[in-house]
Structure formats: structure tokens, C-alpha cells
Amino acid sequence: MKNIYNPLATARNNDVIIKDITCFNLKDTLDCGQAFRWKPLDDRTWIGTAFQRNLVIGYEDNSVVLYNTTLEDYKNIWEDYFDIKRDYSQIIEAISVNKILKDATEVAGGLRILRQDPWEALCSFIISQNNNILRIKGIVERLCENFGAPVGDSYSFPDAATIAALSVQDLAPLRSGFRARYIIDAATKVSGGEIDFNLCRTAPIDDARNELMKICGVGIKVADCALLFGFDRIEAFPKDVWIKRAMAQLFDGELPQEAVPYAGIVQQYIFHYARTTKLQID
DNA sequence: GCCCAGGGAATCG
DNA sequence: CGATTCCATGGG
Numbered sequence: 001m002k003n004i005y006n007p008l009a010t011a012r013n014n015d016v017i018i019k020d021i022t023c024f025n026l027k028d029t030l031d032c033g034q035a036f037r038w039k040p041l042d043d044r045t046w047i048g049t050a051f052q053r054n055l056v057i058g059y060e061d062n063s064v065v066l067y068n069t070t071l072e073d074y075k076n077i078w079e080d081y082f083d084i085k086r087d088y089s090q091i092i093e094a095i096s097v098n099k100i101l102k103d104a105t106e107v108a109g110g111l112r113i114l115r116q117d118p119w120e121a122l123c124s125f126i127i128s129q130n131n132n133i134l135r136i137k138g139i140v141e142r143l144c145e146n147f148g149a150p151v152g153d154s155y156s157f158p159d160a161a162t163i164a165a166l167s168v169q170d171l172a173p174l175r176s177g178f179r180a181r182y183i184i185d186a187a188t189k190v191s192g193g194e195i196d197f198n199l200c201r202t203a204p205i206d207d208a209r210n211e212l213m214k215i216c217g218v219g220i221k222v223a224d225c226a227l228l229f230g231f232d233r234i235e236a237f238p239k240d241v242w243i244k245r246a247m248a249q250l251f252d253g254e255l256p257q258e259a260v261p262y263a264g265i266v267q268q269y270i271f272h273y274a275r276t277t278k279l280q281i282d
Numbered sequence: 283g284c285c286c287a288g289g290g291a292a293t294c295g
Numbered sequence: 296c297g298a299t300t301c302c303a304t305g306g307g
Contacts, residue, residue: 033288034288125288128287128288128289129287129288129289129290130286130287130288130289130290130302130303131287131288131289131303131304132286132287132288132305132306133287133288134287134305134306135287135304135305135306136287136288138305139304175303175304175305176303176304177302177303177304178290178301178302178303178304179302179303180303182290216290216291217289217290217291218290219289219290219291220289220290221288221289221290222288222289222290225288238288239288240288240289241287241288241289242288243288271288275288284307285306285307286305286306286307287304287305287306289302290301290302291300291301291302292299292300292301292302293298293299293300293301294297294298294299294300295296295297295298295299
């Protein structure tokens with residue numbers, strides 16, 4: 001009989017330990033451009049803030065350790081955030097019938113799709129447009145420091161209502177350029193109830209995308225990123241310049257059929273593959 | 283100085 | 296419709 005994927009989390013003093021987890025790598029997951037608030041402390045430990053909590057996470061032997069947290073926070077926040085319950089090995093096995101996809105998974109096989117706060121994901125990817133990851137991180141950091149609430153020695157990601165009360169000029173310290181008015185528009189429409197987050201979670205993907213595209217500054221790609229990283233929609237397949245190049249070159253523009261049910265996850269494997277291997281540029 | 287960065291809106295034809 | 300151009304900012 002086949003092993004059933006069932007990683008076990010237990011408390012140890014002030015830590016939570018996850019045993020028997022497969023396909024989980026912190027660098028692959030936290031440094032891949034899906035989230036912008038995680039920093040390496042050393043080569044096996046990362047620190048970040050999400051859902052009003054700070055977390056240090058690392059490895060011990062073959063286990064993943066969440067430091068200075070509780071089993072309650074793990075169950076309420078981090079288990080979903082790190083997508084622990086999803087069996088990635090089964091997905092990798094399913095798509096590996098395609099040789100190219102198999103190669104792609106081997107570049108970043110420990111990558112997991114983080115289930116981030118919807119507003120944070122949406123706002124972060126509005127900031128991401130025509131921008132580079134280093135600078136996105138800087139703008140997001142200044143956004144939190146200026147307008148978030150203190151969380152230990154860090155700051156929460158400011159909620160939409162907080163940002164909606166500000167003006168474009170108020171966002172000047174972020175140095176976010178032309179994106180400032182997009183951030184304000186998003187915050188205003190989200191906090192005003194004009195954007196139905198529940199619809200984004202449950203409606204057919206095209207309807208969900210159109211809902212987010214009511215916001216000025218949200219096009220197809222930003223909407224798909226928000227859906228994938230913030231609304232638990234793994235069928236979303238954001239097409240940035242790297243993906244377009246890779247798709248044309250590797251698959252003649254068409255995603256292999258076996259990858260379609262996991263499109264968003266496969267997108268991340270391909271994104272990594274395209275950026276770390278020498279695909280022909282143009 | 284020049285280039286471009288996980289795009290999108292505005293403005294063309 | 297599709298194609299171009301502009302948008303702010305800053306690191307390489």
C-alpha cells in the first residue's frame with residue numbers, strides 16, 4: 001500500500017515541528033517572487049511577517065521547525081499559509097510524464113504556493129508591475145513601516161481601509177512612482193466593498209479575474225497573481241514576460257494537458273526553470 | 283548615461 | 296481589434 005501524505009505537526013516547548021513533510025524548501029518557496037516580506041537569517045532559516053504574526057522558520061534534520069510559535073497559530077495560520085496539507089509529490093508525479101515539466105520540477109521541487117492574505121497579495125502585485133523584485137520588496141517594506149501596525153519589532157501589512165484613508169501624496173515615502181494611484185484605487189474599492197473577495201474565491205476563474213480588474217492598475221497578469229497567491233486559485237496561470245518566453249520555447253505556447261489542473265503550481269516551476277536555466281533569450 | 287524591471291492605461295491606426 | 300507609447304524609480 002502506498003504511503004498517505006500526512007505530515008505531522010507537534011509542539012516542542014515554544015516551537016512547532018513538522019515531521020515527514022516532502023517537497024518543502026524554504027528558499028524555493030520564500031525567495032521565488034510570490035511573497036516579498038521574507039528574509040534569510042542564515043542558509044537554513046528565514047524570518048517574515050504575515051497575518052499579524054512574525055515567524056522564524058527553519059530546518060532541523062529532516063523536519064521543518066517553526067520557532068517561537070504555538071500549535072494553535074500553526075493550525076490557524078501557518079498550516080494553510082505554507083499549503084502544508086497539499087501533497088505536492090503527487091502533483092510532481094502527475095506532471096512528470098512530460099519530460100520538460102519533469103526537468104522544471106527538479107529546479108525548484110520544494111516550492112509551495114503560499115496562501116497569502118488576499119489584500120496583501122493583490123496590493124503587492126499591483127506594486128510589482130514594470131518593476132523588479134528587489135525594488136518591490138523595498139516598496140512593500142516601506143508600506144508596512146509607514147502604515148502598518150506594530151507586530152513585535154516588525155509591522156503588519158496595512159489593511160485596505162487604512163490605505164483608503166490616505167492620498168496619493170501620502171504614499172510619497174514609498175517611492176512607488178506611478179503605482180501610487182493604483183494602490184489608492186485598489187484600497188478604496190476593496191474597503192468600500194466594491195470588490196467581492198468571496199466571488200474571487202469561488203466564481204469561475206474568468207469572472208473572478210474580471211472582478212479584480214475593476215481596479216485601475218489591475219490587468220490580467222496582476223489579477224492572476226492575486227488569484228493564485230491570495231485567493232487559493234491554483235488554476236490561475238499568470239503570464240509574465242518570462243512565462244511567455246518559456247511557454248513559446250518549451251511547449252509551443254500551449255500548456256501540456258496533464259499540467260492544466262495544477263496550472264498555477266506548474267507556472268511557478270516553469271518560472272523558476274526559465275530564470276535559472278539558460279533558455280534562449282529571443 | 284543607459285538599460286530594464288513578474289504590466290497596464292491611454293492613445294493611436 | 297492589435298500595436299505603440301508612456302508611466303516613476305533605482306540598481307546594474
